[in-house]
Amino acid sequence: MSPRCERCDGTLVPVVYGMPVDDEPYRRHERREIYFTGSCMGGPEPWWCWSCERFADPEPRPPRTLTMAGYQLSLLDEMRRTVPEAVLEPPAPYDDPPAHLREEAGRWNALESQKIEDLAAILGEPVSGGPSRHRFALPLWPGFWLEHTTMDTEVGGYVLDRRFVRRSGEPLRSTDELRPWSVLLPEAQAFFGWEETRMPNAYWHAIPFQLDGRRMEAWFVHDLLQHVSETAEGGTA
Known part of the structure; x- marks a missing residue:
């Protein structure tokens, strides 16, 4: 089922390289019968509503049933995939996650074009780390923030990357x-x-x-x- 626009309930089409992708409206645009009035945003790119002639978000957004525990496990899975030799074992239940937590981590990993407001609804309101930088406190890493850098668009801030920054403790001394x-x-x-x-x-x-x-x-x-x-x-x- 095609996503719908939250403003007019029109059908949304994906944006690729800054241009809406949809055969007939795109051809009408090329013939100058209708006009694409947006600008190239670069990735990640949202959706476009031809009825509103604006960038838009599909609804609903990622379900609010997701949890911080699942998000942490999705991070651990990413670390394990990247560095299989890592010897540090996380505490329970992450050392042997139950099936429902594994399923949720998979749903987190499958999400594309995450928005900072979606993360905030589940991880709690972030603190600012500067322009377009949002820091979340995660229980598994109490000495660090996980900082998300966003690209701000007219439909919200999309997460571009993330990195840990120190929250407490001392930097490397020996x-x-x-x-x-x-x-x-x-x-x-x-x-x-x-x-x-x-x-x-x-x-x-x-x-x-x-x-x-x-x-x-x-x-x-x-x-x-x-x-x-x-x-x-x-x-x-």
Whole structure:
């Protein structure tokens, strides 16, 4: 069933590369019988209502039955997929999640073009981390905020990326503190003098470095350390 516009109940069409995709209205637009009056927004891109000639959101938005527990598990699943060797075991029930929680985490992972207002309805109102930056406190990571960067549009703020930032505690002060879930990538860069990675906006990084003459590799997901290991060949940033 096609999504409907919340303003006029008209059928919505997806937006691709800034242009509504729908065969007949698009051809009418090309013939200049009707006009697309929006502007190219870049990704993520919402929907378009030809009746209103405005960007629009499909209704309903993601269900409010989703929970913070499911969101946390979806993050853990992402970390495990990226760094299968990670040794840190989360507390119950995340160490052996029940079926309903696994199902919910899958629903979180399947959501596309999340809006910050959808997250706030479930995770609680965020605190501001600056322009278009919204920080949520999650119980599994009490020493950190999970900060979401958004792109603001006329139909709300869409989440572009997310990263952990320190909420409490001290940055890395010695190599003994290089433990999973304890160190942020910018802190390790400052401590070891690592150069900026080639893709700073990537959601994961594998950083090779040397420690006491040994070749090591540190893995970060959303800028939070997940795993440190010794390697014979080193890694890639």
